[in-house]
Amino acid sequence: MADKVVVYGEAEGGGITTSTAELLAVGSRLSRESSAELVAVFINGSNETGAEAIARGADAVISVQIPQLGEYEPELYLPVMEMFCRKTNPALVLFAHNHQGADLACRLAFRLGTGPITDCTALAIDQNTGRLRGTRSTYGGNIRATFSSASGAQIVSVREKVFEPLERDGARKGEITCFLPEVELPVPRARCLKRVVAEYAGKRLEDAEIIVSGGRGMESMDNFAQLTELAELLDGAVGGSRPTVEKGWVEQRFQVGLTGVKVSPKLYIAVGISGAVQHIAGAIGAKTIVAINKDAGANIFNEAHYGVVGDFKEVLPAFKECLREHLGRK
Amino acid sequence: MAIEPNIVVCMKQVFDPDAPPKSFRIDASGKRVVPEGVAPLISPFDENALEAALRIKDQHGGKVTVVSMGKAPSKRVLDRAVASGADRLVLLQDEAFDELDGYAVANVLAAAIGKLGGGDLILCGGQAADSNNGQTGIGIAEFLGLPCVSLARSFELGEGKLKLECATVDGSAEIEVTLPAVVTVNSEAFTLRYPPFPAIRAAQKQPAELMGAADLAIDVASARRITVVDLAAQVSDTTCEMIKGETAAEAGANLALRLIEAKLV
Numbered sequence: 256m257a258d259k260v261v262v263y264g265e266a267e268g269g270g271i272t273t274s275t276a277e278l279l280a281v282g283s284r285l286s287r288e289s290s291a292e293l294v295a296v297f298i299n300g301s302n303e304t305g306a307e308a309i310a311r312g313a314d315a316v317i318s319v320q321i322p323q324l325g326e327y328e329p330e331l332y333l334p335v336m337e338m339f340c341r342k343t344n345p346a347l348v349l350f351a352h353n354h355q356g357a358d359l360a361c362r363l364a365f366r367l368g369t370g371p372i373t374d375c376t377a378l379a380i381d382q383n384t385g386r387l388r389g390t391r392s393t394y395g396g397n398i399r400a401t402f403s404s405a406s407g408a409q410i411v412s413v414r415e416k417v418f419e420p421l422e423r424d425g426a427r428k429g430e431i432t433c434f435l436p437e438v439e440l441p442v443p444r445a446r447c448l449k450r451v452v453a454e455y456a457g458k459r460l461e462d463a464e465i466i467v468s469g470g471r472g473m474e475s476m477d478n479f480a481q482l483t484e485l486a487e488l489l490d491g492a493v494g495g496s497r498p499t500v501e502k503g504w505v506e507q508r509f510q511v512g513l514t515g516v517k518v519s520p521k522l523y524i525a526v527g528i529s530g531a532v533q534h535i536a537g538a539i540g541a542k543t544i545v546a547i548n549k550d551a552g553a554n555i556f557n558e559a560h561y562g563v564v565g566d567f568k569e570v571l572p573a574f575k576e577c578l579r580e581h582l583g584r585k
Numbered sequence: 586m587a588i589e590p591n592i593v594v595c596m597k598q599v600f601d602p603d604a605p606p607k608s609f610r611i612d613a614s615g616k617r618v619v620p621e622g623v624a625p626l627i628s629p630f631d632e633n634a635l636e637a638a639l640r641i642k643d644q645h646g647g648k649v650t651v652v653s654m655g656k657a658p659s660k661r662v663l664d665r666a667v668a669s670g671a672d673r674l675v676l677l678q679d680e681a682f683d684e685l686d687g688y689a690v691a692n693v694l695a696a697a698i699g700k701l702g703g704g705d706l707i708l709c710g711g712q713a714a715d716s717n718n719g720q721t722g723i724g725i726a727e728f729l730g731l732p733c734v735s736l737a738r739s740f741e742l743g744e745g746k747l748k749l750e751c752a753t754v755d756g757s758a759e760i761e762v763t764l765p766a767v768v769t770v771n772s773e774a775f776t777l778r779y780p781p782f783p784a785i786r787a788a789q790k791q792p793a794e795l796m797g798a799a800d801l802a803i804d805v806a807s808a809r810r811i812t813v814v815d816l817a818a819q820v821s822d823t824t825c826e827m828i829k830g831e832t833a834a835e836a837g838a839n840l841a842l843r844l845i846e847a848k849l850v
């Protein structure tokens with residue numbers, strides 16, 4: 256029996272999430288490098304979900320059917336995944352490093368008697384040992400570290416938006432099996448009483464192709480608001496560095512960085528941001544970074560692709576005006 | 586239970602994460618970061634966990650025990666925790682605790698917490714400021730067979746249970762967990778109070794309790810799972826095209842033109 260590389264899949268509206276498609280793309284390469292089969296596992300997935308996973312690179316899909324499982328509850332999902340792993344003995348299990356995946360990967364690894372490699376941005380199979388090497392950023396973004404383990408299950412979570420999904424191929428074939436496990440679900444000791452979906456003005460950072468982000472250099476809340484106008488003009492979202500969140504110029508959920516959101520837009524415009532590693536840790540996924548800063552020596556210019564040295568009070572209005580003229584928007 | 590809770594806070598000593606990037610050097614073995622001229626301090630994430638514990642203590646009484654593990658955790662650094670209001674400081678200190686992986690760290694801390702008699706509530710920072718791993722809390726919970734709630738930003742202690750608010754992708758969740766439990770603390774929620782000067786002096790005089798690998802019934806050497814294969818400084822390979830103009834305003838306009846030309850907007 257071939258080894259298995261397993262992708263923990265998340266369904267979305269009859270299909271799969273973008274992160275799942277990304278995992279299938281990396282998983283597909285890793286399974287080839289280790290002559291393994293790529294299996295996507297979904298908890299309560301549908302046939303459509305399975306078909307979509309196959310079109311995106313899975314060799315086979317296993318849908319674990321436990322009707323009484325609802326939204327993610329760690330204490331209920333963990334025994335299901337534990338049992339799945341004990342039954343199928345995968346060489347490698349890939350999770351997206353998101354809210355659910357990061358949490359479940361970690362719990363599953365410890366449950367299986369090992370540690371996870373979390374938030375990986377590069378993955379490869381060591382051709383000598385056949386073991387996975389996972390690379391992640393440490394020391395707040397100062398160091399890139401590569402980890403491996405000598406034996407046992409390999410559980411990793413993979414940073415979102417680092418890997419490109421494979422082209423969809425509807426002609427790909429693969430088996431979709433249902434699996435009705437005999438697993439006794441515990442009475443969870445931690446229970447979710449209530450979920451609140453927060454209403455925010457403005458686009459989510461995760462969804463935006465363009466992000467306009469401000470730092471302490473914006474000097475005041477009123478100045479910071481200029482960034483909203485710019486973002487609207489570009490159909491983008493507004494983010495901020497940690498100090499701007501602390502000052503209350505922007506809400507916590509829009510903080511970019513190590514302890515905020517890790518974003519991957521096409522364009523990231525940083526205004527009055529010095530470019531501390533902890534901030535860059537969240538912005539490094541951007542395809543193009545633009546910096547506006549009055550200090551020519553600011554570290555942000557080491558990370559940016561385009562830069563203007565100058566006071567934002569002079570640079571921004573002209574920048575905006577010129578964009579407005581050429582883009583023909585109001 | 587838990588009217589006056591027994592709270593254990595796990596705190597790691599790290600090198601100041603705010604130090605300039607070039608001070609994070611890699612040694613000749615290529616497997617170890619040796620910061621140069623960087624001060625040791627308590628991982629800021631664990632300060633958040635301590636503050637959460639102290640606020641519970643302010644309200645309900647009880648006791649806060651700080652546990653710090655490493656090859657040589659410094660009492661001088663950890664005194665800050667006692668000065669801020671922790672009752673007890675336990676240093677898990679041993680050569681064998683040097684550069685452990687996340688699995689071994691959780692194993693050792695869980696064993697030590699067990700040895701100390703457990704707690705109603707065990708708090709950890711969301712991640713360590715050096716490894717940025719974010720697995721210790723979950724690991725301790727697994728080893729102790731306790732529930733774990735990740736990244737809470739508010740705490741409400743009740744009879745034998747705790748109500749927590751946690752951030753989710755699209756808002757927040759209210760979670761109730763029975764005690765004893767492990768909770769990791771949201772890094773943006775609790776800034777550690779500043780200890781008054783007399784408290785710092787008093788903390789310096791209070792001795793720490795010491796524990797080594799021999800005091801714990803585990804084989805630390807065989808507890809490692811994940812090893813470092815390679816370390817590299819994160820270097821930026823981008824070159825910045827500086828956009829100029831007669832004035833800053835003109836440079837701003839030129840930037841717009843350049844982005845339009847490059848089809849980035």
Ligand SMILES: Cc1cc2nc3c(=O)[nH]c(=O)nc-3n(C[C@H](O)[C@H](O)[C@H](O)COP(=O)(O)OP(=O)(O)OC[C@H]3O[C@@H](n4cnc5c(N)ncnc54)[C@H](O)[C@@H]3O)c2cc1C
Binds near residue numbers: 469470471498530531
């Ligand atoms: C554990 C830990 C976690 C952290 N997590 C995060 C995180 O998630 N996100 C984050 O952002 N930070 C984080 N930080 C903080 C980080 O280290 C920096 O302190 C922070 O990013 C600095 O924010 P800033 O660039 O807005 O402010 P500053 O560093 O103060 O920079 C302001 C910049 O604005 C420029 N400026 C000033 N006035 C003007 C003007 N008129 N026109 C143009 N430019 C001007 C200045 O030249 C300067 O470069 C973390 C720190 C630690 C220790």
